[in-house]
Amino acid sequence: MGAIQNKLEGPVTDELALVQAAKRGDDSAFEELVRRYDRNVFRIAQHITQNREDAEDVVQEAFLKAYGNLAKFQEQSKFYTWLVRIAVNEALMKLRRKKPERTVSLDEDIKTEDDSLPREIADWSPNPEQQYNQAELREILSKTIQGLPPGFRTVFVLRDVEGLSTEETAAALELSVPAVKSRLLRARLQLRERLGRFFQKRENGDNKRESGDGDR
Amino acid sequence: MKCSEFLTELTNYLDGVLDEPTKAELENHLSWCHNCYVVCDTTKKTIEIYRDSQLYELPDDLRTRLRAAIMAKCQQHKKRGPQSV
Numbered sequence: 001m002g003a004i005q006n007k008l009e010g011p012v013t014d015e016l017a018l019v020q021a022a023k024r025g026d027d028s029a030f031e032e033l034v035r036r037y038d039r040n041v042f043r044i045a046q047h048i049t050q051n052r053e054d055a056e057d058v059v060q061e062a063f064l065k066a067y068g069n070l071a072k073f074q075e076q077s078k079f080y081t082w083l084v085r086i087a088v089n090e091a092l093m094k095l096r097r098k099k100p101e102r103t104v105s106l107d108e109d110i111k112t113e114d115d116s117l118p119r120e121i122a123d124w125s126p127n128p129e130q131q132y133n134q135a136e137l138r139e140i141l142s143k144t145i146q147g148l149p150p151g152f153r154t155v156f157v158l159r160d161v162e163g164l165s166t167e168e169t170a171a172a173l174e175l176s177v178p179a180v181k182s183r184l185l186r187a188r189l190q191l192r193e194r195l196g197r198f199f200q201k202r203e204n205g206d207n208k209r210e211s212g213d214g215d216r
Numbered sequence: 217m218k219c220s221e222f223l224t225e226l227t228n229y230l231d232g233v234l235d236e237p238t239k240a241e242l243e244n245h246l247s248w249c250h251n252c253y254v255v256c257d258t259t260k261k262t263i264e265i266y267r268d269s270q271l272y273e274l275p276d277d278l279r280t281r282l283r284a285a286i287m288a289k290c291q292q293h294k295k296r297g298p299q300s301v
Contacts, residue, residue, distance in 0.1 A: 027290060034283055039274045042282075046272040055272070056282060063286045068293055118223075121251045124258050129265050141269050160263045161271075166231070185227040192255070192262040199258075 019079045023070050030070075034063055037080055040162055041087045047157040048091035050146050058094060062087035077171060084164070084172040088154060095150055118189060128199030144194045148187055155180055156187035217245040222252045230260055 015036075021029035038059060045058035065086050066073075073082055129137055145153050158169045159180070170180045222245050228234050229242055246253045274282075 025294075027287065027294075030290065031283070031287055034286055038279060038283060042274040042279075043272045056278070059282055060286055060289065064289050064293065067286075067290045118251075118255050121254055123254045124261060128261065137265075138269060138271055141266060141271050145266070145271075156266075161266055163267075181227055185223075188227065188230075188259050188262060189223075189255075191266070192259045195262055195265070196258065199261075 015079050016075065019070070019073065019075065022067075023073075030067055033066075033079065033083075037083055038063070040080075041083065044084060044087055044154075044157055044162065045091045047145065047161070048088065048150060048154055049094050050142075051094075054091070054094045054098075058087055058090045061090045065090070078168070081164070081168050081172050084158065084162075085174070088158075088172060092150065092154075118193060122196065122200050124196065124199040125201045128195075131199070140195070140198050144191060144198075147194060148190055152183055152187035152190065155183040156191065159184050160188070217241050219245075219249060219252055222246075222249070223255075226256060226259065229256070230263070 015033075018029045018033050018036075022033060041062055042055055042059050045062070046052060046055035049055055049058065062083060066079075066083050069086075073079065125131065132140065145156070148156070154173065155169060155175075158164045158172060159166065164172065166177055166180050166184075169175075169184075170177045173180070175183075222242060225234060225238060225242055229239065234242065246256060
């Protein structure tokens with residue numbers, strides 16, 4: 001069992017050239033940056049807000065903020081990382097407005113040390129995603145990730161769906177590298193456990209779960 | 217290596233950032249501990265399923281509409297000056 005392969009990002013070589021042209025007032029260069037990253041920003045926004053209209057707003061607001069603050073962008077980090085930081089903040093603000101009774105922050109999620117220790121060990125069927133059609137699978141994945149705290153799903157989407165490095169994720173979220181790693185581990189384990197309800201090996205035609213009794 | 221130690225290193229292992237001795241120790245643990253093998257394998261599958269799922273893809277028509285709206289707002293911003301964002 002080897003390491004997972006990261007999704008390759010698009011070429012970044014001319015990103016700086018586009019940013020510099022946009023800074024000089026070339027709107028077609030900025031539009032190219034929108035074209036390059038709008039899908040990513042939308043995906044991140046919808047993962048965090050779990051709402052399509054909110055995600056649309058976040059895409060618009062994030063790019064508009066980036067446009068308005070382009071002069072302040074120092075070019076020491078990648079434009080994309082800077083844009084993601086703006087988008088994540090916008091998305092979290094949307095959540096806060098909707099759930100004012102709950103504090104929504106990236107730091108709210110620390111519970112106990114073992115809150116995500118695997119309780120369910122049963123193996124999955126060999127190609128679990130093929131048990132469902134695409135629409136059903138998306139519904140399962142969407143519902144499952146909705147159950148994670150916002151701070152966990154934000155780290156998961158940046159690292160595992162968008163393929164940002166741990167360091168880039170830390171920079172985008174203004175978290176330390178160990179904090180990103182800890183949240184990522186918990187997010188991965190919690191998603192795994194929740195998905196297990198749908199993907200476990202079926203025994204005798206039903207979804208009966210096996211019990212794990214390892215030496216943990 | 218205990219199961220709890222394995223779990224601590226799971227993310228580093230899946231991300232391929234472990235040094236060789238730790239990786240070897242972890243793979244040795246996986247070779248005899250079925251539970252950890254299953255946890256590792258299904259965690260890897262979890263990541264792959266999400267990555268390949270095309271969840272929340274931006275439809276082309278919405279994409280075009282959003283881009284037009286963004287560029288129109290940028291134009292307005294340019295006319296009004298930098299205080300408007």
